[in-house]
Amino acid sequence: LAGLGTLGLGLWLRFDGAVSELIALHGGTNNFNIACYLLIAAGALMSLIGFLGCCGAWRLSQGMLVAFFIILVLVFCLELACAIVAYSHQDLIRRYIDNSMYETIQEYYAINPEYAAVFDRIQNEFECCGVKSYRDWLHSSWGRDLVGRTELGIGSSSIGKVPRSCCNEDGLRDYPTNCGVSFDKLELWTYEPFLHTKGCSDALYESAYKNLDIAIATSVIIGALQLIGMFLSMLLCCWIGTEAKRNSDY
Structure with a gap:
């Protein structure tokens, strides 16, 4: 057995x-x-x-x-x-997985479709966004606004887009065709009601602990x-x- x-x-x-x-x-x-x-x-x-x-x-x-x-x-x-x-190494295992997710967001999501598809599937399935929060996408080459919104007097560090897989039901309803990818007009936090606010790291571990x-x-x-x-x-x-x-x- x-x-x-x-x-x-x-x-x-x-x-x-x-x-x-x-x-x-x-x-x-x-x-x-x-x-x-x-x-x-x-x-x-x-x-x-x-x-x-x-x-x-x-x-x-x-x-x-x-x-x-x-x-x-x-x-x-x-x-x-x-x-x-x-x-005894569970914290090390969690850090390893978190670092892998950060690396995917910051480097591979923009250039590797396979990595992007995997991460989108995780965000959809677990209703999460980013590693710790949706703000992680502001530090990625894909999500951050490289030009900046100088006409609004806002630095580029607070403006950026997120993948459609980050959107909750409200976001998909109000932005049916461009949810997430069009959220680079204002500071990202203004779109928070339309996004999954839980990070994927916590969502995955909550699912595992269940x-x-x-x-x-x-x-x-x-x-x-x-x-x-x-x-x-x-x-x-x-x-x-x-x-x-x-x-x-x-």
């Missing part, structure tokens, strides 16, 4: 669109795919190990049960180490199953040894 759960996790990470899009923002798709395939392979291996344990129990083979126990201990220790590293309880519960169940498997395999192994010794005495 633990192996099938790991296999399912690897398949989900590999083929889930939202996860793949986040990884694509930093150009790490190849490494991410390799990691997913390794996770899939680990799940398949764990399933095979479980089958080995079942065969050992069925055939009453001490050798197969000992091998099953040793491999299960190694897998459990590896999973525990990965969980500890992920938990499923955190399920992830924790699943991890605890998998870990408990592995511990039970270790205990039962050693218990059965000891029983087989005792029975073999008893039979030899006769």
Whole structure:
């Protein structure tokens, strides 16, 4: 069961669109795919190990049960180490993702259509804009007003446009054809009622934390199953040894 759960996790990470899009923002798709395939392979291996344990129990083979126990201990220790590293470095992971999103806005959105499409999809799906807020687009080569509105006496740092994917329902209704991209006539904050005000970083992590309880519960169940498997395999192994010794005495 633990192996099938790991296999399912690897398949989900590999083929889930939202996860793949986040990884694509930093150009790490190849490494991410390799990691997913390794996770899939680990799940398949764990399933095979479980089958080995079942065969050992069925055939009453001490050798197969000992091998099953040793491999299960190694897998459990590896999973525990990965969980500890992920938990202790969660702030670093968040900074990495935030920096990737900032880099996309500031450099790649204007020149790379694939990056632009990924970020637009995230902003649409999570109803967010920018990394921390829509003001992040003022620091991008795509969104800021390079000329400035000197006739209004306003510096260019406060004027700029945002993608259409930043617009909320009011914005799409009042600006059906040019929402966001036409918001460079006045200071950007004047268009705030028409924009998603939440940053995509917070929106993504809020969405992730909604499923955190399920992830924790699943991890605890998998870990408990592995511990039970270790205990039962050693218990059965000891029983087989005792029975073999008893039979030899006769």
